[in-house]
Amino acid sequence: MNEINIGKNITKFRRSKGITQDELANYIGVSKSSVSKWENNITYPDILLLPQLATLFNISLDELMGYEPQLTKEDIQKIYYELAQEFTEKDPNEVLIKCEDYIKKYYSCFEFLKQMVVLYLNHCTLFENKEEILNRARELCIRIKEYSNNPQLIKDIIFLEAFSLIMENKPTEVLEILGEDINAFSQEAEIIGASFQLLGNTQKATEITQICMYQYLIRLVGSLVQQIGLNMSDLNIVEESFKRAFGICELFNLDELHSNVSANLYLGTAQAYAVNGKNKKALDLIERYTKVCIDNIYNFKLRGDKYFDKIDGWLENLDLGVNAPRSQKLIKQDVISAIKDNPAFISLKDEYRFKSCVLALESN
Structure with missing residues (x-):
């Protein structure tokens, strides 16, 4: 993290200009001992002297002070996961105060503010009035949109703002922000991949192709899960959608490659079967859901596999890396609640298979 290093910078820029401490003291109108104290971080220059020093060294005030309100990606990840863990272990209102202190300190680091939005969205249910947290997240979104000049960041923020409204x-x-028309998928990534192929860099072209396939798979199965949720009362659509989605999950090993997607598929289809009285089929999928959660979601990490063997570097370079955006404790609570407290499964509560799934999820 960047801090104020004005003393070290005065020394560095003074020497780069070939100026002695005596000469600097005479130019500024202070004693040599004052300059010495500045350079040894015993005292700081008077604020009125800073423009004069910056002018002498031909640098900006920010350069002179050695302070930029920015964080590296590693810094952001470290702070995010530190706060996410504290949300699990401490009073969320105390952690919120700490979050806001960080936000004040790095109010101009827009990539950091984006992750604070993500943090708030992932933990708003811990608060009695989650609407206040969602409103705060949107305030940060508005600041980023107003002051950032990064088009991709603004695009990400618009999505997060819309998600908070959902x-x-x-x-x-949401529709006021995003509109009602759906644009075609951008093929920018494929064109970049084709360019690397033409340059003879097949390794990079393969990596980009795998990244595209990986993302399309996740989105396709996610859309099929949404299709099931929209047609709960029509078992023909439910079963056809599940058959197609399940085929993709098996073919591409999504239970391990991206367990969150397959778990949502099993849970969503189980709900549809349960509300239509197909209890055996519902229990079959609840058992699948339980296995995926215990085997993979309880220790969730994004990763490639033997087929997607070129995507690990890309995954590690994501904003929050390969780890889950919430603590394992909160993930486990939600996994259990998704079946134990699910109104769709009321008719299954006394079933031995259902109880066994709940017990397995709670004991692992």
């Missing part, structure tokens, strides 16, 4: 059940506001 969480607060405000669909009209």
Whole structure:
């Protein structure tokens, strides 16, 4: 993390200009001992002297002070996971104060503010009034949109702002932000991959192709899960959608490659079967859900496999790396609640297979 290093910088820029401490003291109008104290971080220059020093060294005030309100990606990840863990272990209101202190300190580091939005969205249910947390997340989104000049960051923030509104059940506001028309997928990545292929860099072209396939798979299965949720009362659509999604999961080993997607498929289809009285089929999928959660989600990490053998570097370079955005404790609580407290499964509560799944999820 970047801190104020004005003393060290005065020394560095003074020497680069070939100026002695005596000469600098005479130019500024202070004693040599004052300059010595600055350079040894015993005292700081008077604020009125800073522009004069910056002018002498032909640098900006920020350069002179050695302070930029920015964080590296590694810094951001470290702070994010530190706070995410504290949300599990401490009073969330105390952690919120710490979050806001970080936000004040790095209010101009927009990549950091973005991850604070993500943090708030992932932990808002810990608060009695989650709407206040969602509103705060949107305030940060508005700041980023107003002051950032990074188009990709702004695009990400618009999505997060819309997602926060969905969480607060405000669909009209979402449509005002995103509009109602759906644009075609960008093929920018494929064109980049083709360019590397033409340059003879087949390794990079293969990596990009794998990244594209990986993302399309996740989105396709996610859309099929949504299709199931939209047609719960029509078992023909439910079963056809599940058959196609399950085929993709098996073919591409999504239970391990991206267990969150396959777990959502099993859970969503189990709900559809349960509300339609197909209890045996529902229990079959609850057992699948339980196995995937215990085997993979309880220790969730994004990773490639033997087929997707070129994507690990890309995954590690994501904003939050390969780890889950919430603590394992909170993930486990949600996994258990998704079946134990699910109103769709009321008719299954006394079933031995259902109880065994709950017990397995709780004891692992």
